[in-house]
Amino acid sequence: MRWIFAHGDGDGVTSAALALAAVGEAEIFFTHPHGLYGDLRDNVKPGDDVIIVDIALNESHLESLIDIFSSISGKGEFIYIDHHPEPIGLGMDELPGIVVHDISACAAELTFRFFEDKLPWEYNRVALYGAIADYMADTPFARRALEDWDMRLIYFEAGVLSQGLEGSRKMYDFKRHVVKHLSENRLPSALSELLVRALIESVSEEEMIQEIKKSLKVKGNVAYVLNPSGSVSRAATYVRALAKTRIGLAGEVRKDTIIMSLRTNDEKIDLNLMLRELSKETPVEGGGHKRAAGARVPVKYFEEFIDRLNEEVLRIT
Ligand SMILES: [Mn+2]
Numbered sequence: 001m002r003w004i005f006a007h008g009d010g011d012g013v014t015s016a017a018l019a020l021a022a023v024g025e026a027e028i029f030f031t032h033p034h035g036l037y038g039d040l041r042d043n044v045k046p047g048d049d050v051i052i053v054d055i056a057l058n059e060s061h062l063e064s065l066i067d068i069f070s071s072i073s074g075k076g077e078f079i080y081i082d083h084h085p086e087p088i089g090l091g092m093d094e095l096p097g098i099v100v101h102d103i104s105a106c107a108a109e110l111t112f113r114f115f116e117d118k119l120p121w122e123y124n125r126v127a128l129y130g131a132i133a134d135y136m137a138d139t140p141f142a143r144r145a146l147e148d149w150d151m152r153l154i155y156f157e158a159g160v161l162s163q164g165l166e167g168s169r170k171m172y173d174f175k176r177h178v179v180k181h182l183s184e185n186r187l188p189s190a191l192s193e194l195l196v197r198a199l200i201e202s203v204s205e206e207e208m209i210q211e212i213k214k215s216l217k218v219k220g221n222v223a224y225v226l227n228p229s230g231s232v233s234r235a236a237t238y239v240r241a242l243a244k245t246r247i248g249l250a251g252e253v254r255k256d257t258i259i260m261s262l263r264t265n266d267e268k269i270d271l272n273l274m275l276r277e278l279s280k281e282t283p284v285e286g287g288g289h290k291r292a293a294g295a296r297v298p299v300k301y302f303e304e305f306i307d308r309l310n311e312e313v314l315r316i317t
Pocket residue numbers: 011012054083106107134
């Protein structure tokens with residue numbers, strides 16, 4: 001059996017579609033850094049082939065992950081493709097199996113380039129949708145690929161895909177259907193359910209912006225909003241822009257944990273590094289990219305967490 005483990009966002013879905021188109025058949029499983037270890041352990045049987053795309057490696061599960069990667073790659077084919085910064089204290093060349101790791105491009109671009117000899121050139125537009133979804137369309141590959149198409153069509157389709165997926169967060173069967181659809185290089189807008197979800201998502205995003213204006217809070221250099229009506233990753237961007245702070249944070253309270261997205265547009269701030277450092281000494285689990293990251297923080301630690309972020313901002317700037 002062959003598995004593709006992927007993130008459920010635009011970059012993850014397009015990466016999975018490209019990998020599926022290249023290998024022909026596979027079970028698609030959506031996961032995230034926090035769940036990767038458990039999902040591999042509970043699903044992969046000895047001898048299975050595994051491709052992982054667009055999933056960062058978490059500090060907290062690192063040793064178990066390396067063990068399970070070794071046991072998978074000992075009996076089957078194991079390919080890990082990712083673009084998130086590597087975990088502190090691990091060189092990516094220490095990982096077993098085939099590792100494609102580059103933080104300068106999105107996972108869909110890396111996946112397309114890795115499987116390029118197995119894919120018709122027209123699949124470069126699937127990689128472009130992923131690149132646009134992950135705000136990483138300004139790479140030499142993406143600029144060149146865009147020359148093969150009309151930019152406005154590609155951006156429209158990438159927008160339908162990103163908005164549509166944002167509006168179908170936990171609908172894994174639907175997302176598997178999207179992967180299959182894209183693996184045939186069919187247009188996102190040709191999938192009517194995706195198109196309708198994209199339209200609904202855009203309207204509710206507009207409503208959410210109005211709502212954030214009223215409910216945002218500012219503490220030092222951090223503006224935040226809890227339980228926005230839409231996606232926390234979008235809300236984090238809007239809360240920062242509306243409050244004109246250096247960091248925007250939006251979180252969803254789930255029992256005693258806040259699951260959040262953080263965004264900055266400040267060149268000097270590296271959110272991934274800040275969160276990974278905090279993960280080592282506080283009950284925070286988080287990471288991602290320099291400008292865009294995610295974290296899980298206990299509710300009772302939230303206020304102190306905001307203070308720690310503010311201290312870090314003051315320390316580095
Ligand atoms: Mn990505």
